[in-house]
Amino acid sequence: MTEDSGDNGAQAIDALLSRSLFLISDGGNDMFDFFLKKRSPFEVPAFYKDLLSNYTKYVKTLYGLGARRFGVINVAPIGCAPAARARSPFGDGYCEFFSNKLARDFDSALGDAMANLAASLPGMKYSVGSPYQLVEYYTAHPEAAGFKVVNSACCGGGKLNAETLCGSPNTTYCAHRDEHMFWDMMHGTQATWIKGAADIYDAPVERGFTSPINFKQLLLDDERAVSAANLLVSV
Template sequence: MKGILFCLYSSLCIYYNEGTVTLPQNISVPAVIAFGDSLMDQGNNNHIKTILKANFPPYGMDFINGNPTGRFSNGKTLADFFAKGFGVKEYLPAYLDPLIHDKDLVTGVSFASGGAGYDPLTSKLSNVMPLSVQLKMFKQYIGKLKRNIGEKDATDIITNSVFLVSAGTNDFLVNYFTFPIRRLQYDVPAYSNKLVKLAKSFIQEIHKLGARRIAVISTSAIGCIPIERTLAGGARRICVDKYNKASQLFNSMLKLQLQILERTLPKSRIAFSDFYDPLMSIIDNPQEYGLEVTHRGCCGTGELEMSYLCNKRMTRTCHNDSNFFFWDSLHPTENGCDIFVNLVLPDMIKNLF
């Protein structure tokens, strides 16, 4: 994807230069604001009491100065690449970072918490921040913005920012398919319907607070995530079909309801961003994306290790993490995040502007 111009509308073209998406000149995004799970957690879990952390080596080994910031990656995350892709900044900070400056708030932050889901029970199981707490922090953030730069400028920033929401994966993998509580209450279609209602409610809440451009990232092919291949894929570690089917059902329901919701929320643009099909394409055709390994992660065996199991004392890392899509048994490498964002950003821009 080098030096190619893609026109989504006659007046909206996106230029690819060596794999990097460049926004057209008529679009300006003042800030990127993220909610959800570990794909967007920039280090918020460092500051809460939970076992789901990534603020130790080898996490962050390819970040600035090899610093483990709490990002569940060897380097930058999806949130960072989205922030860069929208022309805002190179790194999206965690809202709870004690070193964050007022100037950082103006261009956006992440409220996400690794392990969170749409279902409050999911966050409770991992003792992380549910979306309700993330919403409260967003309200605090708006108050800080207004105090720092004035109400009008703060309102303009919120109105024109891009909001990222990533959740759902943990609801199935950490909650539904691991613990019996929800399975006794719901079958997969009913639970998917519950999650979609919760997702819609959350989007309505941030819309009330001023969000207008909202991108909702779907669940991925959760049955092909390395840890699930190991735990439920048998001796050959094949993709778990029932997990993938649950993901597909939820995604299809979510996409439809987001389209309906967009028509009911004034001045809103809501983009459904598909993670499932791009991930399957990457897994099935790694060479097309400059990758070699997509069935396991780089850290340790890459089959089970994540969070505290992926640590410098107990595990080694692969020789070249840029050849791997997954960093640990659940999360993408920095290179994997870069590839994914370049795949989905054009459609996201088309649907948000």
């Protein structure tokens, strides 16, 4: 390989990276662990600071390697998961308030952090997809989203099928999983994620599922965009 061909190869890689979508999803398990351990509200600021520091580090590292387009998935309303509903002091039909506030306030801070990064990193573009808004909408309008059950898990045991892990002895499975929003005590069904991915991709921004643009706009914002190029970063 000649020096010129090596340079051309490096330029092609840089161009591909700059046009690719880097998807980052982090924080949900941390939030749920914080909730389950009943940690003090006084610990929340330090908890947020650590999570946001990690996000900033990930984005800056990827940017330094050539990434320019970032799709960020914020934290869902974990208080509406069956495991949290089963523990709600207001009864099974209600989402757990504190854990939802924990996620909602973090999501607001994450949006601000991404905006600040985009302002300081030339050429950076981003979209924040919001499972928080999606789950709230699907819960309020289950028929529109194709669901019949939004509060209990398809697979599990006990109250709301959320007191026993799916796959444990004597757990039960629902007959029509695509009618359920939640597969187990914490995670959505395949139907939920398919619907959610479609809404995050191209639903109008005015619906609140993405900000400041949707993922389709992020990928197709100029003629050089490679809409099929997706690099998943699991953090």
